[in-house]
Amino acid sequence: xxxxxxxxxxxxxxxFIATPPHxxxxxxxxxxxVGIPKHMDVLAKxxxxxRQAVEHGRGPALVLAGAGxxxxxxxTHRVAYLIRNGAARPxxxxxxxxTNKAAKEMRERIHALLGPSRTAEPLVTTFHSFCVRLLRxxxxxxxYKRDFSIYDTDDQxxxxxxxxxxxxxxxxxxxxxxxxxxxxxxxxxxxSAAAYAGRFPSPTAEDLQRIxxxxxxxxxxxxxLDFDDLLLKAAEILKRFPEVRDYYSDWYRYILVDxxxxxxxxxxxxxxxxxxxxxxxxxxGDEDQSIYRFRGANIQNILNFERDFxxxxxxxxxxxxxxxxxxxxxxxxxxxxxxxxxxxxxxxENPRGEVATCHRSHSARAEAEWVVSRIQDLxxxxxxxxxxxxYRTNALSRSFEDLLxxxxxxxxxxxxxxxxxxxxxKDMLAYLRVIYNPEDDVAxxxxxxxxxxxxxxxxxxxxxxxxxxxGIPISQVLRTLAQDPQLAGRARGAxxxxxxxxxxxxxxxxxxxxxxxxEDILEKTDYKSMLEDRETELEAESRIANVEELVHAAxxxxxRGETIFExxxxxxxxxxxxxFDPNAHVGLLTVHSAKGxxxxxxxxAGLEEGLxxxxxxxxxxxxxxxxxxxxxxxxxxxxxxxxxxxxxxxxNFGPGAxxxxxxxxxxxxxxxxxxxxLDLGEGYVDEExxxxxxxxxxxxxxxVSTAGDRSxxxxxxxxxxxxxxxxxxxxxxxxxxxxxxxxxxxxGMRVRHPQFGDGIILNRESTGNDxxxxxxxxxxxxKILIERYAKLKVL
DNA sequence: GATTTACGCCTTTTT
DNA sequence: GGCGTAAATC
Numbered sequence: 104x105x106x107x108x109x110x111x112x113x114x115x116x117x118x119f120i121a122t123p124p125h126x127x128x129x130x131x132x133x134x135x136x137v138g139i140p141k142h143m144d145v146l147a148k149x150x151x152x153x154r155q156a157v158e159h160g161r162g163p164a165l166v167l168a169g170a171g172x173x174x175x176x177x178x179t180h181r182v183a184y185l186i187r188n189g190a191a192r193p194x195x196x197x198x199x200x201x202t203n204k205a206a207k208e209m210r211e212r213i214h215a216l217l218g219p220s221r222t223a224e225p226l227v228t229t230f231h232s233f234c235v236r237l238l239r240x241x242x243x244x245x246x247y248k249r250d251f252s253i254y255d256t257d258d259q260x261x262x263x264x265x266x267x268x269x270x271x272x273x274x275x276x277x278x279x280x281x282x283x284x285x286x287x288x289x290x291x292x293x294x295s296a297a298a299y300a301g302r303f304p305s306p307t308a309e310d311l312q313r314i315x316x317x318x319x320x321x322x323x324x325x326x327x328l329d330f331d332d333l334l335l336k337a338a339e340i341l342k343r344f345p346e347v348r349d350y351y352s353d354w355y356r357y358i359l360v361d362x363x364x365x366x367x368x369x370x371x372x373x374x375x376x377x378x379x380x381x382x383x384x385x386x387x388g389d390e391d392q393s394i395y396r397f398r399g400a401n402i403q404n405i406l407n408f409e410r411d412f413x414x415x416x417x418x419x420x421x422x423x424x425x426x427x428x429x430x431x432x433x434x435x436x437x438x439x440x441x442x443x444x445x446x447x448x449x450x451x452e453n454p455r456g457e458v459a460t461c462h463r464s465h466s467a468r469a470e471a472e473w474v475v476s477r478i479q480d481l482x483x484x485x486x487x488x489x490x491x492x493x494y495r496t497n498a499l500s501r502s503f504e505d506l507l508x509x510x511x512x513x514x515x516x517x518x519x520x521x522x523x524x525x526x527x528x529k530d531m532l533a534y535l536r537v538i539y540n541p542e543d544d545v546a547x548x549x550x551x552x553x554x555x556x557x558x559x560x561x562x563x564x565x566x567x568x569x570x571x572x573x574g575i576p577i578s579q580v581l582r583t584l585a586q587d588p589q590l591a592g593r594a595r596g597a598x599x600x601x602x603x604x605x606x607x608x609x610x611x612x613x614x615x616x617x618x619x620x621x622e623d624i625l626e627k628t629d630y631k632s633m634l635e636d637r638e639t640e641l642e643a644e645s646r647i648a649n650v651e652e653l654v655h656a657a658x659x660x661x662x663r664g665e666t667i668f669e670x671x672x673x674x675x676x677x678x679x680x681x682x683f684d685p686n687a688h689v690g691l692l693t694v695h696s697a698k699g700x701x702x703x704x705x706x707x708a709g710l711e712e713g714l715x716x717x718x719x720x721x722x723x724x725x726x727x728x729x730x731x732x733x734x735x736x737x738x739x740x741x742x743x744x745x746x747x748x749x750x751x752x753x754x755n756f757g758p759g760a761x762x763x764x765x766x767x768x769x770x771x772x773x774x775x776x777x778x779x780x781l782d783l784g785e786g787y788v789d790e791e792x793x794x795x796x797x798x799x800x801x802x803x804x805x806x807v808s809t810a811g812d813r814s815x816x817x818x819x820x821x822x823x824x825x826x827x828x829x830x831x832x833x834x835x836x837x838x839x840x841x842x843x844x845x846x847x848x849x850x851g852m853r854v855r856h857p858q859f860g861d862g863i864i865l866n867r868e869s870t871g872n873d874x875x876x877x878x879x880x881x882x883x884x885x886k887i888l889i890e891r892y893a894k895l896k897v898l
Numbered sequence: 899g900a901t902t903t904a905c906g907c908c909t910t911t912t913t
Numbered sequence: 914g915g916c917g918t919a920a921a922t923c
Contacts, residue, residue, distance in 0.1 A: 200912085201912040201913075202912045202913080203912085203913085204912085205912080229912080229913065230912095230913075231912090231913045232913085253913095255913085256911090256913095330913050331913090333913080334913090362912080365912075394910080395910085395911075395912075397909080397910065397911075398910085398911060398912085398913095495909075495910075496908095496909055496910070497909085497910085498908080498909090498915095501914095501915095552899095555899075555900085557899095559899070560899085675913085676913055677913090678911090678912065678913065680912070693909090693910065693911090694910080695909095695910050695911065695912080696910095696911085696912080698912080699912090714909095717909055717910075718909090719909060719910095720909070720910080729910095730910095733910080754914070824915075824916080825915085825916095826916095899923105900922100900923085901921105901922080901923075902920105902921080902922070902923085903919100903920090903921075903922085904918100904919085904920080904921085905917105905918090905919080905920095906916105906917095906918090906919105907915105907916090907917090907918100908914105908915095908916090
């Protein structure tokens, strides 16, 4: 019966939306947009166009906002304006972004505008997060249970591999990644499994259609949704249940959308339906920054907005506040070569600024050396600068990272596996998922023998086969099989022990917190000892620390009053970009992940034909235009100075690997007078090459002192792989942070916390590996913190 | 069942 | 060149 208990709806995970007040419509019905604004401060620092956008009344509006023109500013100010003028109560405003990072920033800025004493907050969130919230409340209408799981790409891949195996389909013929991306593509275009072959004819369409159908069926049976489903199912509910649509549409009277150029079909449908009752859709976007076509983003959404939302007001923001005129001219000159655009010309009152610098290197290594030495000079001159190295593909980060580590320059990188993507963290979360949604077969298979507990391949096959034949979840098969006398004793014993463990956790589902549950899982499974015998000490340490940090995160989530599902949802929807430290002085990231960010100085690296534009995205005009927009996005991240680097002799793989590369065509599209060093891009071999002997840097190889410094993170690195390199950096940083804040804390001490402010330690107790501190903060009240993670400063 | 070796691939990826 | 997966070993 434990399964039945676990399936019952816990807490009030779904009660995220307050009941709408009866007088809501009256509030909104008042004419609030005429007359003298009572709150000039919200409008004060806006230019006329921004102000016009912020003050827009009801009905659809499209703000075409060029790079650096105050896009976020317009949205945040408009939210504040609507609230201040009484046009809407905070809780009736919905602002949607694409990234958690953007949502967080927006929330903070709105908060700053409105001040603290608000009872309700506007809902500022991502599309996916919004859908999850809606689904946790409404999904039973379409036959799922409220405690559904969210399948990330890794889960999807596991499921797909399982399906291919069950169906005896070769992975060679239908590579899981590829197949999934086709399915995703279909979903992003609102094409169901049943309609697949009709809409996307191809020699393998029939097979794909079948696989797609099975995949969807399996998801449903696992009570699971993939990322695309989150949008699709939410949109479906709003379509099929007009009363639900009207409820949400009445509730969210004002809808604001950031980065509208990146919306896809399901997102568009969602907006249409949410706006059904009022049409108050205020979207901000820039067609020149549409760079997610490959993920289903439809640039037509922004190009056709006026057609789709009749009577839409269109406002252009063309004044740029970020960059120098030179940088704008460079970027503008490149993107002007595109045809699929509405056309904007950015201008700025900022100074003309320095010309950009183009530099050609004889190898990737030399490129990195040049860039890093420039960075050292720049930081010497302006230590407060924030500098970014941007590149088209993640593979390019390696040479820069190597050198930055060697030179001891701290940097932040997007592109490694984020916290919630770590194997050990995912394992732990999979345990939770099974406990809270026992139908989640993918999660169950992930942990059934992790750590190993004698449930081998044969046992697992028996389980999956039976589950498949009978159309029931594996957890149910497990219960019968664990008691089946026909099963060999040893296997049965292992299954029974695992089953009992699950049973005991499921029984506790309503009585203990996620953090306690995780602790219990760690203890019963002895998970940490599995991590202890890893190849390197460094790896084991880092993995164990991650597991502990997860427990801590669950603990903190609970402190904030989050439900277990809110915690799990956040884990599912978080990305490594969220962890990128925007205050780092040197940032390494792909141009894609740099969108929405800005830096004082930008190095745009790897500007070669085949790399940028990428050879695999140069097959059509559309693809090439997207590459060009990408280049535009990269260039416009820079405030003050832009560096462009390329190398004809980068080691590249695939066909034509040993051919020298030509400089990127985007370099040719820049007016020569705006860039120094461009002329060097003419040929790929010239006399200067003699000045660059290969591997001049051998003497820089720092010899690791061998005298018992194994635990010392200060020793020079000799890591082979990127992962090792990053683990090393992580440890070095942790060591530095630890050294800076290692005073022994005691009860009665006054401390300062970065978020909670000043407080006094009431109690300090050890619990196993952790030291828990009870602290009363004057501002934030009483909190319980883990000493290791709380970044406390003794006062 | 775990560890080792071989093979094949190789964009971007807000969620 | 390096990584992840898959068969091939111990």
